[in-house]
Amino acid sequence: MASITDTLARLGDVSTPFTAPAVGSLRDEELLTAQRALAEVRRRLDAVSTAIAGEIAHRSRRELGHSGLAQSQGQRTAEGLISQLSGGSAREARTWVKTAELLPTARIVPEAPPLAPWMKALGEAVAQAAISPEAAEVIRTRLTAAARPGAEDALAEAAARLVADAASLTIEQLVVRASRFRDEIDLAGIAERERELHEKRFLRFTKQPDGMTRVSGLLDPESAAIVIPVLDAVTAPRRSGPRFVDPAEAARAEDLVRDERTTEQLVVDAFVDLVRQGSRVDDGTLLGERKPAVRVLVTAKDLDGRNGAAYFEGQADAVSIATAERFICADGAIPLLFDGDGRVLNLGRAQRLFTEKQRVAIAARDGGCLMCDRPPSWCEAHHIDHWEEHHGRTDVDDGVLLCRFCHLLVHNRGWRIRRTGGDYTLEKPDGDRVIRATALPTRSPALQRMRASA
Structure with a gap:
């Protein structure tokens, strides 16, 4: 098998077909050495790519119009042509073009302002394959935000330190470090940068x-x-x-x-x-006096037969009857039932939802979701006898706390929770489709203590 060194030596020979080497037999140290060598080769290739991208951009500059290199090749911009030729992203192409402006070999545009010394140092670092164009762009954009009269020496020192550290940092770590240098140099600009970021939120x-x-x-x-x-x-x-x-x-x-x-x-x-x-x-400050309610549109036939389709108001795609039942059960959904002639039969009967006082009582009794460990604040009150299908009553004894995920499982999989006295069990099929009952003990420590001391 050819060594990694041999593979690296042949990378530039594009006249022969390339085959990636098998690396499964390499020792750990060989893998690490190979990765470091590849990183060095990639920085060198990026340095060449940056220089070429800069020249393509120069030959595609706007004043050349249709005679420019990019437009003569059917592309509107240099970045578009570079992306097409490299098979990379437009973002990568823009990074190459911007970084090319810093290179010692960059074409000087007469009307362009002279580069600051610290920017020239970044370009030299890229040309020498000390840092990648992406790292140079991170440092350039962060420190440019701190460029103020009298800050030249601080910027030069920061750029030098960041270039030296870049080889041992990920891009994400370099962003953090460069941002800290920026803020140390320009404390007065922190508020304005914060405002600019705040304005970009959406x-x-x-x-x-x-x-x-x-x-x-x-x-x-x-x-x-x-x-x-x-x-x-x-x-x-x-x-x-x-x-x-x-x-x-x-x-x-x-x-x-x-x-x-x-x-x-x-x-x-x-x-x-x-x-x-x-x-x-919400006390009405955010949502107003009329809080939004989820409305489920479903025919009485589909709901009674538990087979068919239901729809959330404002959504075009159907949901299962099991999902409709779950929302009708606990989420404040209002079932708008239709008969075969399209007439609205009802908007739900009185007190379909558990009151706040009932929820408090159920939470005190159950201590959270009876099927997992979610606390009461994450739970919904579930009618163990389904409100529509079994005409279940909205009584504390017939309601249990389930988190949204467990509530979905119970409804969508057709499971049942039953009560015997003050105890609850979950009925669901096992692997052989035999219905098995699993105890659902309370998670309330106070109720557990009371039962233990009874």
């Missing part, structure tokens, strides 16, 4: 043809500091989070590790739960 929901809704957005640092730790706390056990001494916390961590949902799905469900809980406690 959250957008885009309906997709497949029925999903895409969420995209940007959080400014303050918003991220509020949102991210909360969502991280949900998924920490999945990401080698802290080890828990408390048995309850340790059990919660184990449940999350075994949870069938992906980490990203856990984040979505947690976000939805937080929005739901926030809407419940």
Whole structure:
């Protein structure tokens, strides 16, 4: 087998077909040495790519019009031509072009202002393959924000230190370090930079043809500091989070590790739960006096037969009858029932939802979700006799606390929770489709203590 050194030596020979080497037999140290060597080769290739990109940009400059290199090749911009030729992204092409302006060999545009010495140092570092163009762009953009009269020496010192450190840092780590240098040099500009980031914040929901809704957005640092730790706390056990001494916390961590949902799905469900809980406690400041309600549109025939389709008001895609029942049961959904002629039969009968006092009583009795470890604040009140199907009563005895995920399992899989006196059991089929009953003991420590001392 050819060595990694031989492979690296042949990389530039594009006249022969290339085959990636088999690396499974390499020792650990050989793998690490090979990765370091590849990083050096990549920086050298990037230095050449940057120089070439800069020349393409010069020959494609705007004043040349259609005779410029990019437009003569059918591309509107130099970045478009570079992306096409390299098979890379437009972002990478822009980085090469911007960094090329710093190179010692860069074409000088007469009307362009002279480069500051610290910027020239960045260009020399790229040309010598000491740092990558991406690292140079990170340093350039961060320090440019701190460029003020009288800051030249501080900028030069910061650039030199960042160039020296870049080889041992990831790009993400370099961003953090360069940002700190920027802020140390320009303390007075922190407030303005904070305002600029705050102005960029947004959250957008885009309906997709497949029925999903895409969420995209940007959080400014303050918003991220509020949102991210909360969502991280949900998924920490999945990401080698802290080890828990408390048995309850340790059990919660184990449940999350075994949870069938992906980490990203856990984040979505947690976000939805937080929005739901926030809407419940809003005093009208955010949502106004008329809080939004989820409305489920379904025919009486489909709901009675538990077979068919239901729709959320404002959504075009159908959901299962089981999902409709779950929302009717606990989420404040209003079932708008239609008969065969399209007439609205009813808007739900009185006191379909548990009152706040009833929820308090149920929470005191159950101590949280009876099927997992979620606390009462994360739970919904579930009618053990379904409100529509079994004409269940909204009584404390006939309601139990389930978190949203467990509530979904019960409804969508057709499971039942039954009560015998003050005890509850979950009935669901086992692997052989035989219905098995599993006890659902209370999680309330006060109730456990009372029963133990009775």
